[in-house]
Amino acid sequence: MKRFGFVLGVLLAVCLVMTIGSPAWGAKVIKIGVIGPMKFVQGKGHWNGATLAAEEINAKGGIQVGKKKMKIELVKADSNEFLSMTDATNAMELAITRHKVDFLVGGFRTEAVLAMQDIAMDYKKIFIGCGAAHPKLCTRVAQNYDRYKYWFRGTPFNSMYLARTCFIHMATVGAILKKMLNIPKVKVAIVAEKAMWVDPMVAAAKGFIPKMGMEVAGIWRPSAVATDVTAELSAIQRAGAHMIFTTFSSSVGITFARQAGELKIPAAQVGINVEAQKDGFWDATEGMGNYVMTMNTYARGVEYNELTAPFVDKYIKKFAEVPTYTADTYAAIIYTLAPTIEEAGTLDADKLVAVLENRECMVPSGKIRYTKDTEGRHLHDLKWGPGYLTSLGTQWQDGKLKGVWPNRWKASKDAPEITYKGIVPYKIAPWIIDKYKK
Amino acid sequence: MIIDIIISGLINGSVYALLAIGFSLIFGVARIVNIAHTAFYMVASYCIYYATHQMGVHPVLAMLVAIGLVTLIGLICYKLFIDPIREHEAAVLIATIALAIAMQEIMLLIFTGDFLSVPALVTGYLKIFEVKIAYQQLLTFAVALLILAGVWALLKKTRLGLAVRSTAQDREVANLMGMNESRVAMMTMAVSVGLAAFAGAVVVPLSVVHPHMWMHPLIMMMAVVVLGGLGSLKGSFVGAYILGLAESLVVFLIPMGAFLKGSVALSIMILVLLIRPEGLFGVAFEEER
Numbered sequence: 001m002k003r004f005g006f007v008l009g010v011l012l013a014v015c016l017v018m019t020i021g022s023p024a025w026g027a028k029v030i031k032i033g034v035i036g037p038m039k040f041v042q043g044k045g046h047w048n049g050a051t052l053a054a055e056e057i058n059a060k061g062g063i064q065v066g067k068k069k070m071k072i073e074l075v076k077a078d079s080n081e082f083l084s085m086t087d088a089t090n091a092m093e094l095a096i097t098r099h100k101v102d103f104l105v106g107g108f109r110t111e112a113v114l115a116m117q118d119i120a121m122d123y124k125k126i127f128i129g130c131g132a133a134h135p136k137l138c139t140r141v142a143q144n145y146d147r148y149k150y151w152f153r154g155t156p157f158n159s160m161y162l163a164r165t166c167f168i169h170m171a172t173v174g175a176i177l178k179k180m181l182n183i184p185k186v187k188v189a190i191v192a193e194k195a196m197w198v199d200p201m202v203a204a205a206k207g208f209i210p211k212m213g214m215e216v217a218g219i220w221r222p223s224a225v226a227t228d229v230t231a232e233l234s235a236i237q238r239a240g241a242h243m244i245f246t247t248f249s250s251s252v253g254i255t256f257a258r259q260a261g262e263l264k265i266p267a268a269q270v271g272i273n274v275e276a277q278k279d280g281f282w283d284a285t286e287g288m289g290n291y292v293m294t295m296n297t298y299a300r301g302v303e304y305n306e307l308t309a310p311f312v313d314k315y316i317k318k319f320a321e322v323p324t325y326t327a328d329t330y331a332a333i334i335y336t337l338a339p340t341i342e343e344a345g346t347l348d349a350d351k352l353v354a355v356l357e358n359r360e361c362m363v364p365s366g367k368i369r370y371t372k373d374t375e376g377r378h379l380h381d382l383k384w385g386p387g388y389l390t391s392l393g394t395q396w397q398d399g400k401l402k403g404v405w406p407n408r409w410k411a412s413k414d415a416p417e418i419t420y421k422g423i424v425p426y427k428i429a430p431w432i433i434d435k436y437k438k
Numbered sequence: 439m440i441i442d443i444i445i446s447g448l449i450n451g452s453v454y455a456l457l458a459i460g461f462s463l464i465f466g467v468a469r470i471v472n473i474a475h476t477a478f479y480m481v482a483s484y485c486i487y488y489a490t491h492q493m494g495v496h497p498v499l500a501m502l503v504a505i506g507l508v509t510l511i512g513l514i515c516y517k518l519f520i521d522p523i524r525e526h527e528a529a530v531l532i533a534t535i536a537l538a539i540a541m542q543e544i545m546l547l548i549f550t551g552d553f554l555s556v557p558a559l560v561t562g563y564l565k566i567f568e569v570k571i572a573y574q575q576l577l578t579f580a581v582a583l584l585i586l587a588g589v590w591a592l593l594k595k596t597r598l599g600l601a602v603r604s605t606a607q608d609r610e611v612a613n614l615m616g617m618n619e620s621r622v623a624m625m626t627m628a629v630s631v632g633l634a635a636f637a638g639a640v641v642v643p644l645s646v647v648h649p650h651m652w653m654h655p656l657i658m659m660m661a662v663v664v665l666g667g668l669g670s671l672k673g674s675f676v677g678a679y680i681l682g683l684a685e686s687l688v689v690f691l692i693p694m695g696a697f698l699k700g701s702v703a704l705s706i707m708i709l710v711l712l713i714r715p716e717g718l719f720g721v722a723f724e725e726e727r
Contacts, residue, residue: 221694226696
């Protein structure tokens with residue numbers, strides 16, 4: 001009897017170890033945690049993009065891992081990161097420890113993603129960021145590769161490149177204003193919400209605007225959730241700005257655009273306004289956001305390559321709206337993660353990292369390649385530029401979000417001109433023309 | 439620039455005054471610190487959004503319905519959650535915090551966290567000394583003045599006002615004189631919540647509707663009320679304009695620190711309290727009562 005009890009005990013222990021300790025590839029599905037602020041548009045984008053990818057992959061029978069096909073199971077993790085950092089870290093911890101996810105995609109607010117990144121790294125889980133732009137997320141990889149190598153940037157490219165792209169947009173619009181309205185020297189007001197991802201952009205803009213032959217009219221830093229910016233708008237107008245370089249990712253983007261439109265502030269808005277990237281912007285500003293230009297990833301009818309239209313059309317058909325950049329969880333799963341797993345034939349994170357960091361692949365928004373720093377250390381950051389990722393410049397024109405950049409853009413003197421399919425000319429707001437046209 | 443500061447300050451101040459008057463009223467009369475005051479303002483905004491965008495109702499009608507509906511919700515909340523524990527001020531405080539969070543979560547569940555908007559009653563702008571002011575802002579300014587006048591008239595010229603003031607002065611004596619103190623408190627609550635809903639109707643077309651929109655105004659409103667003297671309507675009005683002007687000063691003088699405008703306003707409040715702990719009109723109000 002004692003012997004039987006011993007054998008039973010050993011069997012139970014073995015069962016327990018097998019249940020808890022068996023590797024993920026012993027399971028039938030690959031669990032992908034989709035983490036983001038799910039009650040907000042950014043999180044909805046994360047989830048929608050991932051859903052689309054999972055449905056496509058599962059319809060084809062799953063991902064080939066070695067000799068067997070494994071289907072994808074998505075785990076929704078609400079980070080609530082706009083309101084609580086603790087909620088964000090708890091959601092990450094829960095996704096990894098309770099739901100036993102194999103991979104993670106998502107994250108939006110840099111301050112929260114930095115904390116969530118640490119948790120994912122503690123558990124050696126590959127985490128593809130689809131929202132936060134701060135360079136620190138990737139410099140951590142170079143500085144402490146063994147710990148942070150499981151992090152990869154999925155979208156957007158880092159804030160230094162975001163700034164660079166915005167400066168190109170600014171130069172483009174500045175040249176149009178100069179030419180069409182005979183403005184000798186364009187004055188630019190820098191208006192940036194108070195947030196960590198914006199800080200490097202403000203510093204860069206301050207130094208770069210004079211180099212582009214323009215003048216800085218002033219810098220304003222309203223709160224990201226400011227409900228009234230009329231004082232700022234009065235000050236901007238008083239400073240004689242012809243152009244406003246905006247960097248907004250939160251509700252202040254709507255307030256600013258609406259109040260500037262209502263007061264017909266004679267300055268062209270160029271830069272990043274995340275709220276203006278969404279279909280709902282027109283209604284949210286009651287049409288006052290007309291002529292606002294923002295950097296963007298997708299727009300109806302604009303194509304980077306042959307993958308863009310199928311993705312955008314499918315997304316619009318399923319969710320009745322244009323995808324925003326956080327919906328690039330789709331590309332992170334279908335074009336980055338899935339082929340990497342198939343190539344490596346395993347779910348082992350270390351082996352996947354080695355394959356992933358050397359991959360180059362087409363995605364609906366361009367081509368992805370991971371970069372190294374000047375010392376040749378892996379950054380797992382995204383390569384920016386013609387042929388890779390450039391993003392779009394989009395402008396609201398009478399209720400429709402149109403692609404207006406790149407329009408015959410030359411990255412350098414000898415480079416070929418780039419114009420994506422579906423791009424239309426930039427329009428100057430009539431009240432700006434009325435104010436400056438001589 | 440001085441003109442810009444004054445005009446911006448007056449407009450900002452009007453918004454805070456609209457919110458602070460209702461809050462101050464219910465505290466002054468019933469000693470209820472209603473943290474959910476700005477949450478009612480948020481609910482009114484959502485009602486207007488739903489009526490105008492989802493049901494196609496005219497904005498003015500939507501606003502009137504929203505004010506009525508939110509007042510009714512306020513009364514139900516008062517009867518269910520506040521009245522039974524009114525004698526315990528700390529419990530009331532906690533109950534109203536819970537109420538505000540519950541309202542926020544309900545709106546989040548129904549409308550998600552998307553940023554929404556409601557149409558302006560009047561569009562366009564007016565130029566005063568080369569400063570552009572939206573008509574909706576002017577409307578807010580005018581309404582703030584009208585509301586103050588209305589509340590003053592209600593308190594000083596009507597039987598209800600007399601009852602309200604008597605109850606505020608001494609609850610027990612008012613009871614002994616045959617006044618139904620509980621009913622007076624309930625009616626004051628209705629007026630207070632109605633004012634919050636009215637503020638939502640007038641202010642929200644200038645702003646964005648979302649479930650957390652009640653938090654920032656709550657902080658500013660508390661600052662206004664404490665600065666002016668708890669329970670003093672006159673104090674709330676003056677406090678609102680002081681903080682509004684302080685915010686404008688920050689934006690114009692330290693544009694890089696525009697996000698600090700709220701913090702600066704709160705610092706002014708602390709400074710005033712250090713010199714005059716009862717607030718600007720605290721003592722005067724006691725005498726009035």
